Amino acid sequence: MLKGSLGLIALSSLLLSGTAFAQEKIKVGVTATLEGTYTVLGEDGMRGHQTALNVLGKKIGDKELEFVVASTDATPDSAVRAVRKLIEQDKVQILLSPLSGDEGIAVKNFAKTHPELTFVNAASGAQETTYVDPAPNFFRYNMDGAQWQVGLGKYAYETKGYRKIATVGEDYSFIYTQVFGLVLEFCGAGGQVTNRQWVPLGTKDFASVIAALPDDVDAIYLGLGGADAVNFLNQYQQAGGKAHLMGGSIMIDQTILSSKGSAKNALVGTIAASGQADTWEDPGWQKFVKAYQDSFPESKRFPSPSLLATNYYGSTMALILALRQVNGDLSNNQAKLKDALAKIEIDAPNGKIKLDSNRQAIGTNFVTEVVDDGKGALFSKVVKVIPNVNQTLGYDPAVFAKIGLPSRTVPECKKY
Amino acid sequence: MARFIERHPAWALIVIIAVAVLLWLVFAIWPPGLEAAIGRKRVFLNAVLNGITLGGLYFLVASGFTLIFGLMRNVNLAHGSLYLFGGYIGYAVSTWTGSWILSFIVAFIAVALVGVILQLAVFRRMEGQDLRQTMVTIGLSIVFADLMLWVFGGDFYQVQTPAWLIGPVQLPLLTAIKSSGEPVYLQYPLVRLVIFLASVVIGIAMWLALNRTRIGMIVRAGVDDRDILAATGVRIQFVFVLVFALGAGLAGIAGVVGGTFQSLSPGEDTRFLLASLVVVIVGGMGSIPGAALGAVIIGLAEQLGSVYIPTYAIVVTFLIMVLVLAVRPQGLLARR
Numbered sequence: 247m248l249k250g251s252l253g254l255i256a257l258s259s260l261l262l263s264g265t266a267f268a269q270e271k272i273k274v275g276v277t278a279t280l281e282g283t284y285t286v287l288g289e290d291g292m293r294g295h296q297t298a299l300n301v302l303g304k305k306i307g308d309k310e311l312e313f314v315v316a317s318t319d320a321t322p323d324s325a326v327r328a329v330r331k332l333i334e335q336d337k338v339q340i341l342l343s344p345l346s347g348d349e350g351i352a353v354k355n356f357a358k359t360h361p362e363l364t365f366v367n368a369a370s371g372a373q374e375t376t377y378v379d380p381a382p383n384f385f386r387y388n389m390d391g392a393q394w395q396v397g398l399g400k401y402a403y404e405t406k407g408y409r410k411i412a413t414v415g416e417d418y419s420f421i422y423t424q425v426f427g428l429v430l431e432f433c434g435a436g437g438q439v440t441n442r443q444w445v446p447l448g449t450k451d452f453a454s455v456i457a458a459l460p461d462d463v464d465a466i467y468l469g470l471g472g473a474d475a476v477n478f479l480n481q482y483q484q485a486g487g488k489a490h491l492m493g494g495s496i497m498i499d500q501t502i503l504s505s506k507g508s509a510k511n512a513l514v515g516t517i518a519a520s521g522q523a524d525t526w527e528d529p530g531w532q533k534f535v536k537a538y539q540d541s542f543p544e545s546k547r548f549p550s551p552s553l554l555a556t557n558y559y560g561s562t563m564a565l566i567l568a569l570r571q572v573n574g575d576l577s578n579n580q581a582k583l584k585d586a587l588a589k590i591e592i593d594a595p596n597g598k599i600k601l602d603s604n605r606q607a608i609g610t611n612f613v614t615e616v617v618d619d620g621k622g623a624l625f626s627k628v629v630k631v632i633p634n635v636n637q638t639l640g641y642d643p644a645v646f647a648k649i650g651l652p653s654r655t656v657p658e659c660k661k662y
Numbered sequence: 663m664a665r666f667i668e669r670h671p672a673w674a675l676i677v678i679i680a681v682a683v684l685l686w687l688v689f690a691i692w693p694p695g696l697e698a699a700i701g702r703k704r705v706f707l708n709a710v711l712n713g714i715t716l717g718g719l720y721f722l723v724a725s726g727f728t729l730i731f732g733l734m735r736n737v738n739l740a741h742g743s744l745y746l747f748g749g750y751i752g753y754a755v756s757t758w759t760g761s762w763i764l765s766f767i768v769a770f771i772a773v774a775l776v777g778v779i780l781q782l783a784v785f786r787r788m789e790g791q792d793l794r795q796t797m798v799t800i801g802l803s804i805v806f807a808d809l810m811l812w813v814f815g816g817d818f819y820q821v822q823t824p825a826w827l828i829g830p831v832q833l834p835l836l837t838a839i840k841s842s843g844e845p846v847y848l849q850y851p852l853v854r855l856v857i858f859l860a861s862v863v864i865g866i867a868m869w870l871a872l873n874r875t876r877i878g879m880i881v882r883a884g885v886d887d888r889d890i891l892a893a894t895g896v897r898i899q900f901v902f903v904l905v906f907a908l909g910a911g912l913a914g915i916a917g918v919v920g921g922t923f924q925s926l927s928p929g930e931d932t933r934f935l936l937a938s939l940v941v942v943i944v945g946g947m948g949s950i951p952g953a954a955l956g957a958v959i960i961g962l963a964e965q966l967g968s969v970y971i972p973t974y975a976i977v978v979t980f981l982i983m984v985l986v987l988a989v990r991p992q993g994l995l996a997r998r
Contacts, residue, residue, distance in 0.1 A: 486830040
């Protein structure tokens, strides 16, 4: 009896999914880091994605978008597992994935095994993803970690007068890329990077790392994100640290600036660079902030969207607009969609974005400084806006190729 | 001690030399050659102190775990969830009342109550069935993790450190002599020292309670032979509930400690479960001194590893575990 009714339920659900198919849905798989060190980043990324759906709607002509979400934990194997599950079990046709640097490299390589599908990068920012052997069906509408640091090195050297700095960063591709961008510009301007410390992603106890920070530097650059950044700041405060700080793009970000507790106050006055600035006065940005705020109750969001929300918003927007251009036509291995994605220029909240020949974003970058709004909330205030930042950071591609790929020790601290 | 030296003279010599070298490293002014080879003394001293204080936190989590295992042969894989739950309770209390001390008391009581409920509602029903208990506790830890994610979200929480504990203190340990002849002493975060002292006090109190009181005697008798103890008329189920409550409460306190000098977020539960598993495997399942030794060894390995071999830091703890399992599978301080 039980078996019989179970069979009936299974049959009816099959029929139901059959009818769903008849309504012409386009299935899109989304991944975000909803567990582990970067949980908060993944959650806010999904808020950005939801905001885009609220603003743009889910209709593509007479078809409707359907999203299936899978969780990862910032490790490459978790991302490939999630993407594989979305493709094989949920039969998604398009992917909006992934969030984090190492995941990006893994998913790009995986994308090559499914040339018929389309992959839109959600937020990951390692340079290698689109710079080395890019996948023809992988599109990235956010800049990489090095592009997000453009302007910071010069600002630190020229305006702040820092001459010697040390860096602390998480030991994986995105932070390598961020430090790559910083070192290139800071050392190019004449500065010195005396020490680069790397800590495993998910480090909780930074006390020894903090003790090993050099004293004889003008500032310390922090390339940390999520729980790692909060733990570092907390212990830095307890150890009585007083050095000038500089921050990477996910360090000076609402994910950290609105964390609970007082540790974040160490960041007031910190200079940073990122693909966005919380207080930018551009009407497009302000509209996006408003849409984000209106989409969620105040306790369920940050005061202002994080970089991840902005990236997820931008990638979702690019995908929806491109799908509308081709009227949801996914025939012939989605050739029309891929063509449209490669050519589309979007008016993203954080400036205009277009893709280069590697399908990597060229966009706007922001140098910022952390300010207290007087009510205890911290925001990144825009100091400088730099439009049209490309992946080779303005270098001649041949010169850029000689620098090498971002790693623990690359680039050397010199003028290229 | 004397017997150990008689039985293993070679080992004893190695241990004595190692202790002497360590003491010299801690108290002497390092010659320039040594500083050039392995870095500044300040970094080394900090790493050692951090290792020991981190060991204090690991001890708090692992001692409850090992106590429960020792008495009830019950591998409670939801122990990490109790840790995280305690931390969240501590956060809520400290932000609501502004009292750091009160948050420890409330966290202890609340988590101990959860422990009592777990023991009465779950473990009592499947006494002696190891596999079933293991599976059920894994299941419970997943359920707890999702419930806490639902209530508290994925945000990072930090228990507010009271103002008088913020900042460093000067320790009477020389790190260097300046060229002017002025000595430089070590600066160290006060909160970590206080937390370490507290865990030492708790450890000693537990040892005294186990070895000098009547209830401790009953618990120890239970560890040795439950059935005979029950046959003598002791209400063994009551003792079980008490021990479970104590072990869970300790995990709750540890959660507040962890939330004070690290942070609380989803995923911390499994991290601390793993840490306490490694600690008790190294120290010996069911032994309180073993948990203390294991906690200090793992804490030191993590911190020294993160400074001197950052690339392989994660591996070091597991290497130690493998080594112990290969050489002394019952753990360093376990009785046979």
